[in-house]
Amino acid sequence: MKIKMRFMTVAALLTAFALTANAQQEIPTMEITLDKAIELALSDNPTMKVAEKEIELKQVSKTEAWQNLLPSVTLDGAIQYNIQVASMKMDMSGQTMEIKMGKDNSNTWNAALQVAIPLYAPAVYKAMSLSESDLQLAVEKSRGSKIDLINQVTKAYYQLLLAQDSYEVLQENFKLAQKNYDIVNAMYEQGRVSEYDKINAEVQMNNAWPSVVSGKNGVELAQLQLKVLMGITADVKFIIKDNLKNYENEMAKAATTEIDLSNNSSLKQIDLQGELLHKQRKMQQTSFQPTLALVGSYQYQSISNTNWNIAKYNWSDAASVTLSLSIPLYKASNFTSLKTNKIQQYQLAETRINTERMLSMQAQSYIDNMTASAEQLESNKAAVNLAQKGVEISQKRYDVGKSTILELTNSQVSLTNTRLSYNNTIYDYLVAKTDLEKVLGTSQYQNITDDKNK
Numbered sequence: 001m002k003i004k005m006r007f008m009t010v011a012a013l014l015t016a017f018a019l020t021a022n023a024q025q026e027i028p029t030m031e032i033t034l035d036k037a038i039e040l041a042l043s044d045n046p047t048m049k050v051a052e053k054e055i056e057l058k059q060v061s062k063t064e065a066w067q068n069l070l071p072s073v074t075l076d077g078a079i080q081y082n083i084q085v086a087s088m089k090m091d092m093s094g095q096t097m098e099i100k101m102g103k104d105n106s107n108t109w110n111a112a113l114q115v116a117i118p119l120y121a122p123a124v125y126k127a128m129s130l131s132e133s134d135l136q137l138a139v140e141k142s143r144g145s146k147i148d149l150i151n152q153v154t155k156a157y158y159q160l161l162l163a164q165d166s167y168e169v170l171q172e173n174f175k176l177a178q179k180n181y182d183i184v185n186a187m188y189e190q191g192r193v194s195e196y197d198k199i200n201a202e203v204q205m206n207n208a209w210p211s212v213v214s215g216k217n218g219v220e221l222a223q224l225q226l227k228v229l230m231g232i233t234a235d236v237k238f239i240i241k242d243n244l245k246n247y248e249n250e251m252a253k254a255a256t257t258e259i260d261l262s263n264n265s266s267l268k269q270i271d272l273q274g275e276l277l278h279k280q281r282k283m284q285q286t287s288f289q290p291t292l293a294l295v296g297s298y299q300y301q302s303i304s305n306t307n308w309n310i311a312k313y314n315w316s317d318a319a320s321v322t323l324s325l326s327i328p329l330y331k332a333s334n335f336t337s338l339k340t341n342k343i344q345q346y347q348l349a350e351t352r353i354n355t356e357r358m359l360s361m362q363a364q365s366y367i368d369n370m371t372a373s374a375e376q377l378e379s380n381k382a383a384v385n386l387a388q389k390g391v392e393i394s395q396k397r398y399d400v401g402k403s404t405i406l407e408l409t410n411s412q413v414s415l416t417n418t419r420l421s422y423n424n425t426i427y428d429y430l431v432a433k434t435d436l437e438k439v440l441g442t443s444q445y446q447n448i449t450d451d452k453n454k
Contacts, residue, residue, distance in 0.1 A: 029237040034157050037230055041153045042146060044231030051142040058138040062131040068124045071117045080108040082304075103304040109313065110301040120292040126283035133279055137272040144265030151438040153229045155431055160222040161244050162427040166420055167215035173416040174212050176391075177205040180408060183399075197405040204409045244426040251374040251429050259363045261356060263441030270352045277348060281341045287334040290327040296320070359439055366436035373429035380422040387415040 042048055084104050118124065184201040187193045227234055261267055297320050302313040328334075394411040397403035 029239060032226075032238045032240050033242065034154065037157050037226060038150055038153050040230045040232065041149055045149055045229065046231065047145055047149060048142075051145045055135070055138050055142055058131070058135040062128075062135050065124070065128045065131040068127065069118060069121065071115055074114045074116075076110075076112045076114070078108075078110045080110070082106050082108060085304075103306060106304045106306050107308070108301065108303040108305070109310070110299065112297055112299045114295065114297040116296075117294045118291070119294055120290070122286040122289045122291070123283060126279065126286055130276065130279045130283055133272060133276045137269065137276060140265060140268050140272055144269060147265055147438055147441060149229070151434055153226070154434045156222070156226040156229050157240075158244075158427055158430045158434070160219070160226055160240060161242060162423055163215070163218040163222040164240065165244050165423045167212070167219050169416060169419045169423070170208070170211045170215040173412065174205070174208040176412055177201070177208045177409075180395075180412070181205045184405065192401075193405070200405045200409065204412070244423050244430075247426055247430055248377065250433070251370070251377055251426070257367050257370070257436065259360060259367070260440060260442075261359055261363070264359055264439060265441050266355055266359065267352065268441075270348060270355060274345065274348050274352070277341060277345050281338065281345075284334065284337045284341060287331065287337075288328060290325060292326075293324045295322040295324055297322070363436055363439045366432045366439065369432035370429050370436070373425050373432065376425050377422075377429075380418065380425050383418040384415075384422050387411070387418045391415050 082104060085106070181198075181201040181204070184193060184197050188195065188198040223238075224234060227236065227238075299318045300315060301317075302315045305313050390411045394403055394408045398405065398408045
């Protein structure tokens with residue numbers, strides 16, 4: 001009886017341990033939508049965190065710029081040991097008198113407090129304006145990074161939808177091939193069809209299976225790519241209850257899209273860089289302007305001490321106020337810097353012209369692709385319906401012996417290809433639309449990126 005009780009106790013403990021281990025190994029599954037995927041990417045992607053820190057860095061630089069107008073306070077101290085002090089010789093009444101400036105083998109102690117206040121510093125004023133433009137450029141770069149990340153996440157999401165829908169088509173194709181094989185095999189056993197038909201149906205079924213395996217791997221790879229962009233680990237499980245057919249109605253908007261590059265991030269960054277170069281030129285021109293500063297100092301010192309007993313030193317103090325004016329007369333590198341800046345502005349202007357042309361061409365290309373996909377969709381839908389009817393007709397014809405197994409398998413292949421083509425047409429439209437939104441700098445998530453940059 002005791003042995004039985006011990007056995008039951010051990011079994012209960014093992015069962016509890018197994019249940020606990022299974023509970024710890026269970027990974028929660030989350031449902032992902034396109035909005036959720038973009039939200040996670042914007043909050044957890046390392047690239048976004050780096051961009052936000054870059055904005056913080058520019059804000060610190062902006063603060064540092066105006067702090068140069070604040071007074072600077074320095075406290076200096078020095079101890080000097082005089083091995084041999086300097087002497088001054090004077091000629092008085094035909095006699096030369098030598099006066100030493102202190103004592104040999106003595107020490108001098110000196111402490112000075114100095115306060116400097118810039119009264120007129122044009123370089124500082126231009127630096128403040130320059131840092132403001134630099135901050136705006138950092139903000140725009142951050143917005144561009146977010147738009148680029150949204151583009152990548154959106155295309156990865158659509159890629160996953162395409163992989164899932166294609167995998168579903170391939171699975172249905174395999175099931176249909178398996179069903180046909182079962183029917184043909186049954187008819188072969190009844191002596192109604194030849195062995196060739198049975199072999200052909202079996203080959204068709206076997207050929208369909210590798211496509212299913214490849215489709216499954218495609219889904220897993222697309223999921224992994226989306227996880228990387230979202231900033232989550234590979235062991236996190238998620239499901240997407242979405243398909244490409246849900247976006248079919250959006251394809252009617254392809255012809256209504258207009259090209260407006262006013263919100264394009266690349267062009268905005270070039271404009272801000274041009275403004276930055278203009279302000280840099282203004283700052284370089286301050287090298288030809290005078291600066292004015294007010295300096296106040298207080299000095300406390302003791303000289304010619306022959307011992308190290310500080311308490312017995314004789315100390316004296318002095319104070320002064322200095323108005324310092326500095327007028328630059330000539331420095332060759334100032335002219336070279338201005339010439340360099342002028343060349344850079346010219347290069348940037350030409351770069352903007354070329355960039356705008358390229359972006360316009362890209363935008364028009366995306367619109368053309370969207371229009372072509374929208375027009376192709378109708379023929380794809382008709383082809384799918386016809387292929388579905390073709391499979392039904394060929395099955396009935398084969399059942400009554402009026403068609404061959406080759407006709408039946410060809411109809412199935414045609415149905416699979418048309419359904420895959422239908423999915424690819426919607427996917428091509430969505431990818432072109434996503435790339436167009438990136439070029440135009442406008443999307444349904446534009447408000448999110450703008451609000452976070454303010």
